[in-house]
Amino acid sequence: MVHHDVVTPLRAPGLPAIAHFDAAAVRAAEFPWAEKAVYLNHASIGPLPESSRAATEDFNRDRAAPLALSDALLTGIFTEARAKIGQLIGADSTEIALASNTSYGLNLAAQMLPLEAGDIVVVPNREFPANVYPWKHLRRKGVELDLAPLTPEGWPDEEYLLDRIQDPRVRVLSVSLVQFSNGYHVDLARLSAATRATGTYLVVDAIQGVGQVPLDVRHTPVDILACGAQKWLLAPWGTGFLYVRKELVTRLIPPFAGWTAFEGMDDYSNLVCYDDRFLSDARRFELITLPYQDFVGMLRSLDLLLSLGIGSIAAHLRGLHEPVLEWASRSGAKVTSPTDRCGSGILCVVPRKMDRSLDALRGAGVAFSLREGAIRLSPHCYNTMNDMERVVDLLNRAE
Numbered sequence: 001m002v003h004h005d006v007v008t009p010l011r012a013p014g015l016p017a018i019a020h021f022d023a024a025a026v027r028a029a030e031f032p033w034a035e036k037a038v039y040l041n042h043a044s045i046g047p048l049p050e051s052s053r054a055a056t057e058d059f060n061r062d063r064a065a066p067l068a069l070s071d072a073l074l075t076g077i078f079t080e081a082r083a084k085i086g087q088l089i090g091a092d093s094t095e096i097a098l099a100s101n102t103s104y105g106l107n108l109a110a111q112m113l114p115l116e117a118g119d120i121v122v123v124p125n126r127e128f129p130a131n132v133y134p135w136k137h138l139r140r141k142g143v144e145l146d147l148a149p150l151t152p153e154g155w156p157d158e159e160y161l162l163d164r165i166q167d168p169r170v171r172v173l174s175v176s177l178v179q180f181s182n183g184y185h186v187d188l189a190r191l192s193a194a195t196r197a198t199g200t201y202l203v204v205d206a207i208q209g210v211g212q213v214p215l216d217v218r219h220t221p222v223d224i225l226a227c228g229a230q231k232w233l234l235a236p237w238g239t240g241f242l243y244v245r246k247e248l249v250t251r252l253i254p255p256f257a258g259w260t261a262f263e264g265m266d267d268y269s270n271l272v273c274y275d276d277r278f279l280s281d282a283r284r285f286e287l288i289t290l291p292y293q294d295f296v297g298m299l300r301s302l303d304l305l306l307s308l309g310i311g312s313i314a315a316h317l318r319g320l321h322e323p324v325l326e327w328a329s330r331s332g333a334k335v336t337s338p339t340d341r342c343g344s345g346i347l348c349v350v351p352r353k354m355d356r357s358l359d360a361l362r363g364a365g366v367a368f369s370l371r372e373g374a375i376r377l378s379p380h381c382y383n384t385m386n387d388m389e390r391v392v393d394l395l396n397r398a399e
Helices: 023-030 032-036 050-064 071-089 102-112 133-141 158-164 188-198 292-308 310-320 322-331 354-363 385-398
Strands: 096-099 120-124 144-148 170-176 201-205 224-228 240-244 347-350 369-371 374-377
Touching: 023 032, 023 050, 023 292, 050 292, 071 096, 071 240, 071 292, 096 102, 102 133, 102 170, 102 201, 102 224, 102 240, 120 133, 120 158, 133 144, 144 158, 158 170, 158 188, 170 188, 188 201, 292 310, 310 322, 310 385, 322 347, 322 385, 354 374, 354 385
Parallel strands: 120 144, 120 170, 170 201, 201 224
Antiparallel strands: 096 240, 224 240, 347 374, 369 374
């Protein structure tokens, strides 16, 4: 097998090849520790690039003696963060609210959308709990949660979802962009078109997708999207965002009143005017103060990902799967992730000798996750073919 560190073109059926980048160079510059480790656990925790770590530490050094931390500088951090997040997903910065995690955004969606007793929310079964509990909590209002059945492979049954939203009682379809347990990448464009036609709200848990699969909400409209940044966005814990479609922003009233969410509160010299009008952009959904130092780190992580291009990252990850897929075909291991256009950067496999395989990987210090009975491998932009071939070698020895 050829050893190389430069991304290969994406080979999944129906998807084009994307421009190359040098993963080894990214590793050397931003993740030098990875030369001595095989880290394939980005679906759990994304490591901080060196530039992000340094930016966070520099800010904290200034925070220790905050003489130069002006109001304009601090608010500028959040302004830049909204703009860069908008660039990442094709949104206007006025549609972005900064948040601390995915659950915050999903809970906001559940509380803000105009749902009444008898309404139904549809969520695919076996979703990550963050996309289930906020909707279950609405049972106290008489809103019903329908956990939709899966395909025989264990993936969301999109045909069922498309049929289910024809029921006028179904007011919300809430799905993960990428499934945490198998890497299934939902056909968001198809669901978007269908929900536009039926008037169903489309809510997206995007934490396992944004940063590793392309997304442009200008071309694939969704109503609300929530995303923590600590995984594929390689950002500090406590950073994330909420996207709300522009036409919805002023129609949704937050269930709480953050003090910076109102008109006039950007004038720190006159804070007791108490204007009753919410801001007309997505800042109305924010609860300040958020961790400035961590958003400074997130900005540098976004710079890295935007410079590489999410399409190129997606191509790189799918190319990295090939050695493991070849091993699975030879060994008879079960692959529980889709490998066609519904695949993503997450690859889940079930070896014939699971216990021995787990011991081999853990004993060699390979970082991965065990999810729903499968070994979940989730490489990122700085992983190389050598990393994946090391995994294959260990799996072979466990057979």
